[in-house]
Amino acid sequence: MSDSEGQKTLLLTGASRGIGHATVKRFSAAGWRVLTCSRQAFDPRCPWPGGEDNHIQVDLGDPNNTVEAIEIVKSKINGRLDALVNNAGISPKSDDGGRLNTLETDLRTWGKVFHVNFFASVVLARGLKDELSAAKGAVVNVTSIAGARVHPFAGAAYSTSKAALAALTREMAHDFGPLGVRVNAIAPGEVETSILSPGTEKIVETLPLRRLGQPSEVADVIYFLCSDQSSYVTGTEIEVNAGQHV
Numbered sequence: 001m002s003d004s005e006g007q008k009t010l011l012l013t014g015a016s017r018g019i020g021h022a023t024v025k026r027f028s029a030a031g032w033r034v035l036t037c038s039r040q041a042f043d044p045r046c047p048w049p050g051g052e053d054n055h056i057q058v059d060l061g062d063p064n065n066t067v068e069a070i071e072i073v074k075s076k077i078n079g080r081l082d083a084l085v086n087n088a089g090i091s092p093k094s095d096d097g098g099r100l101n102t103l104e105t106d107l108r109t110w111g112k113v114f115h116v117n118f119f120a121s122v123v124l125a126r127g128l129k130d131e132l133s134a135a136k137g138a139v140v141n142v143t144s145i146a147g148a149r150v151h152p153f154a155g156a157a158y159s160t161s162k163a164a165l166a167a168l169t170r171e172m173a174h175d176f177g178p179l180g181v182r183v184n185a186i187a188p189g190e191v192e193t194s195i196l197s198p199g200t201e202k203i204v205e206t207l208p209l210r211r212l213g214q215p216s217e218v219a220d221v222i223y224f225l226c227s228d229q230s231s232y233v234t235g236t237e238i239e240v241n242a243g244q245h246v
């Protein structure tokens, strides 16, 4: 247990919508304190206790801002962090909403995607390694099915950033394991959030389970990987996709 009251603490990026929002609710319901990160200021409509005090407004696409956020996080925790969930992600499209492929994606866009989807994850984990180690904590990186195959809507920058994040999970599991920190990934398929593109219903018709995922179903798997139920699991990537990968 993390502090004198025995409450565990999670740092979660991309908490303001979608999978992140469901993840705050899942951990809060289990009694965790959740520190949230996103570009938006805290929204008072969010239904969890202590939300404003526990929110850090940060642009993870800006490396300096990300490093500054680490100091803010440290000032809010007592030298111990039970879990870090790197969930924030962006998936830019062309002006007409189309897929940005390897021929069309400009380098500035590609770099921005990598800062948010990839570099922020390792910068935060490294910056908080002592706190994660003190709590024998867990890191979960949110990858994607698009990291393993060409996807009809996810662009090349997004997909390569998620493939890199899967590889990073392996590397981090190797390096953080001796510190007592487990590092895993979850790879969602088609989950009902604002990141989905029109036409997703055609993909869903082909899935073994024939339905979209709900953010809460992804949050449950993230919770499992941060809980003692997965104490001997590290360096793995769990598919959360209704069998889309088979």
Ligand SMILES: NC(=O)c1ccc[n+]([C@@H]2O[C@H](COP(=O)([O-])OP(=O)(O)OC[C@H]3O[C@@H](n4cnc5c(N)ncnc54)[C@H](OP(=O)(O)O)[C@@H]3O)[C@@H](O)[C@H]2O)c1
Pocket: 013, 014, 015, 016, 017, 018, 019, 020, 037, 038, 039, 040, 058, 059, 060, 061, 062, 086, 087, 088, 089, 090, 116, 142, 143, 144, 145, 187, 188, 189, 190, 191, 192, 193, 194, 195, 196
């Ligand atoms: N939904 C799916 O079907 C699906 C499938 C595969 C993988 N995923 C992955 O799951 C994760 C969550 O996806 P989602 O569908 O829940 O996405 P979403 O609804 O678009 O939410 C993305 C979150 O990331 C935050 N964010 C974006 N850019 C940021 C930045 N520069 N700095 C800080 N925070 C930033 C957003 O908050 P602000 O706008 O307030 O900054 C928001 O909270 C992502 O990594 C995504 O790639 C989703």
